[in-house]
Structure formats: C-alpha cells, structure tokens
Amino acid sequence: MDVRLYLAQRISAAVMLPLVILHILIILYAVSDGLNAVEILERTRGSLFWGVFYGLFVVSAAIHAAIGVRAIAREWTPATGRTLDYGAVLFGLLLLVLGARAVSAVVL
Amino acid sequence: MSQSQQHLTVSVWRGKSEGAFQDYQVPHLENQTVLDIVTWIQRYLDPTLSYRFACRVGMCGSCAMTVNGTPRWTCRTHVSKVARDGRLKIGPLSNLPVIKDLAADMTAFFEKWQRAEARFTPTKTRLDPIEQIPPSSPARLAASAAIECINCGVCYAACDTVRWNADYLGPAALNRAWTLVNDVRDGGQDVRLRAISANGGCHNCHSHQSCQVLCPQNLNPTASIAGLKRLTAAAFIRGGLK
Ligand code: SF4
Ligand code: SF4
Ligand code: FES
Numbered sequence: 001m002d003v004r005l006y007l008a009q010r011i012s013a014a015v016m017l018p019l020v021i022l023h024i025l026i027i028l029y030a031v032s033d034g035l036n037a038v039e040i041l042e043r044t045r046g047s048l049f050w051g052v053f054y055g056l057f058v059v060s061a062a063i064h065a066a067i068g069v070r071a072i073a074r075e076w077t078p079a080t081g082r083t084l085d086y087g088a089v090l091f092g093l094l095l096l097v098l099g100a101r102a103v104s105a106v107v108l
Numbered sequence: 109m110s111q112s113q114q115h116l117t118v119s120v121w122r123g124k125s126e127g128a129f130q131d132y133q134v135p136h137l138e139n140q141t142v143l144d145i146v147t148w149i150q151r152y153l154d155p156t157l158s159y160r161f162a163c164r165v166g167m168c169g170s171c172a173m174t175v176n177g178t179p180r181w182t183c184r185t186h187v188s189k190v191a192r193d194g195r196l197k198i199g200p201l202s203n204l205p206v207i208k209d210l211a212a213d214m215t216a217f218f219e220k221w222q223r224a225e226a227r228f229t230p231t232k233t234r235l236d237p238i239e240q241i242p243p244s245s246p247a248r249l250a251a252s253a254a255i256e257c258i259n260c261g262v263c264y265a266a267c268d269t270v271r272w273n274a275d276y277l278g279p280a281a282l283n284r285a286w287t288l289v290n291d292v293r294d295g296g297q298d299v300r301l302r303a304i305s306a307n308g309g310c311h312n313c314h315s316h317q318s319c320q321v322l323c324p325q326n327l328n329p330t331a332s333i334a335g336l337k338r339l340t341a342a343a344f345i346r347g348g349l350k
Contacts, residue, residue, distance in 0.1 A: 002307050075269070075272035
C-alpha cells in the first residue's frame with residue numbers, strides 16, 4: 001500500500017461513517033414504525049436524496065473494500081504487483097455493479 | 109556467583125533454513141543471561157556452534173535471537189525470566205535468512221534502512237557554525253524519543269507485516285526515518301518522504317505494536333510510523349510528494 005491507497009481508504013472510511021450511522025437509524029425507524037416494503041419503496045422511488053445517499057455509500061464501500069482486500073491479498077497470497085492491482089480493481093467494480101443494482105432497485 | 113545443582117535443557121537451532129533443534133544440558137547459574145548459555149555451549153559442548161555478539165552490555169545490537177519463541181537481545185535477557193520448566197529454546201531471529209545456527213543474515217534489514225533513506229543528509233560543512241537545536245523544541249523531542257535504536261532487529265523479527273510482505277521496510281528503518289524527518293539539519297526530506305510513501309512504506313503498518321512491546325530499548329516504532337503516516341498524508345495532500 002502506498003500513500004494514495006492509504007488516503008483513499010481513510011477518506012472512504014470517513015465518508016462511510018455518518019452514512020452507516022444514518023443507515024442503521026433508518027432501519028430502526030422503518031422497523032419500529034412497522035413500514036412494509038411497499039411503503040418503503042414509496043418513499044425511496046424517485047428520491048434524489050436516497051439515490052445520492054446510497055450511491056455515495058456504494059462508491060465508498062467499493063473503494064474501501066477493494067483496497068482492504070488488496071492489502072489482505074498482498075499479505076496472504078503470493079499475488080504481487082499488477083495481479084494485485086487488477087484483482088483489486090475488478091473486485092471494486094464488482095461491488096460497484098452489485099451496489100448500483102441494489103440502489104437502482106429502490107430508487108428508480 | 110553461587111552455582112546451583114540445577115541444569116537447563118537448552119534446544120538450540122543447528123543448520124541453515126534446513127536444520128533441527130539439538131538439546132544440550134547446561135548448568136543453571138544465578139544471574140545467567142541467554143548469551144551466557146549460548147557461550148557456555150560453544151565453549152564446553154560444541155565449538156562449531158555459530159552465533160553473533162560483541163559488547164555483551166546491550167549496546168551493539170548484534171546478539172538478538174529467538175528465545176522461547178520471542179525475539180530478544182540475549183546479552184541482557186536473564187534466563188530466570190524466560191526459561192519455562194527448566195527449558196529454553198533458542199533459534200535465530202525470524203524474518204531473515206539464516207547464515208548458520210543462531211546467526212541470521214541481516215542484509216535485508218540494513219538494505220531497507222537504505223531504501224527508507226534512513227540516513228542523515230548533511231546540509232553544512234565542518235566550517236559552518238554548529239546549528240543550535242533547542243532541546244525542548246517539539247521536533248527535537250520527537251527525535252529524542254526514537255533515537256536510541258541499537259539496530260538489533262528484534263522489532264523486525266517481531267513484525268508480522270514484515271513476515272507477510274517482503275517489500276515492507278519494517279519498524280526499525282521507519283523509526284530511524286522518523287528521527288530524521290524531525291532533524292532540522294537534514295537536507296534529504298523530499299527523497300525520504302517519497303521513499304517511505306511508496307509501495308512497502310509506512311502505510312503498510314497495521315499498528316499492532318509487537319515492535320513496541322519487544323523493543324529492548326523501549327522505543328515505540330508504532331508511534332514513529334503513525335507520525336510518518338500523518339506527515340506523508342499531509343505532504344501528499346499539499347502536493348509535496350511529486
Ligand atoms: S506496529 Fe507496525 S511496524 Fe510494529 S510490529 Fe506492528 S506492523 Fe510491524
Ligand atoms: S527499534 Fe528497538 S527493537 Fe528495533 S532495531 Fe531498534 S532497538 Fe532494536
Ligand atoms: S552483545 Fe551487544 S547488545 Fe547484546
């Protein structure tokens with residue numbers, strides 16, 4: 001890991017922290033209020049706020065996890081150099097696609 | 109020094125990376141150090157045993173070995189503190205190739221000091237007046253806290269990140285780099301910051317502090333490395349790492 005990856009991982013963590021807290025509070029609210037799936041989707045569909053909120057979440061998680069997994073792979077597998085970099089980018093893209101699918105399902 | 113009747117069973121690594129532990133019976137004396145044990149074996153039982161030491165008083169840093177699984181400076185490690193059930197297991201330092209028996213090859217360790225630019229770059233000649241450094245200045249205090257390294261390699265052998273990542277510069281080289289970034293007389297700061305920000309640099313440290321727990325000089329390389337992380341991150345954001 002070099003200074004750029006280090007900073008990207010720290011910054012994505014800092015972005016995720018308030019998002020995670022809000023996400024958990026929202027779950028508590030939705031559950032305690034007894035909202036069902038239809039009622040939740042009514043609130044999220046077409047909402048720019050929730051689109052941006054969870055979009056940012058997905059982007060940060062993809063960056064953060066890809067760098068973390070790259071570090072683990074460096075230490076626990078024989079992978080080095082380009083293999084490591086491409087592997088991490090692919091893993092990040094996979095998270096991005098899966099996350100984008102989930103966000104689009106509740107927002108669009 | 110009074111000699112008790114007790115004996116220790118001491119398993120000593122014999123060979124290179126391929127080899128085996130061999131048992132020796134050694135009289136247990138009061139105030140005996142692990143280095144005394146190794147020396148006794150070489151003098152009285154097996155003159156072919158290879159190991160390294162010089163000062164015997166904790167200054168030169170050449171006597172470090174793995175004692176009962178933990179890296180230690182053997183000349184200042186009392187047997188009574190580390191022996192378990194009358195047994196000692198002594199091997200060469202981990203994370204380094206073995207030359208023979210208890211002598212580890214320190215080449216990679218010192219090469220990493222060079223890679224980290226962990227050497228003083230003078231900016232003055234002997235004709236210039238001596239620079240006054242206030243002992244209480246924050247930079248000097250930070251350097252002083254980390255300066256007394258004896259290059260023993262205990263921290264390097266204790267560091268799991270070194271074990272897992274052959275590129276990692278390791279605690280000792282980075283700790284030395286930290287003393288130098290806090291030295292206002294040094295002229296090599298840009299090169300050094302780049303070296304420790306690159307792949308294998310300070311950002312690989314997991315801060316799990318084995319180095320700090322085991323450093324015989326009670327230094328805290330983890331704290332030094334945390335300082336380097338802050339400094340290099342700030343330099344990168346300012347665009348100072350080009
Ligand atoms: S704190 Fe860092 S340098 Fe020290 S043992 Fe852990 S990973 Fe190695
Ligand atoms: S930092 Fe401590 S353990 Fe590491 S080489 Fe220096 S004196 Fe030895
Ligand atoms: S022999 Fe010098 S430090 Fe142990």
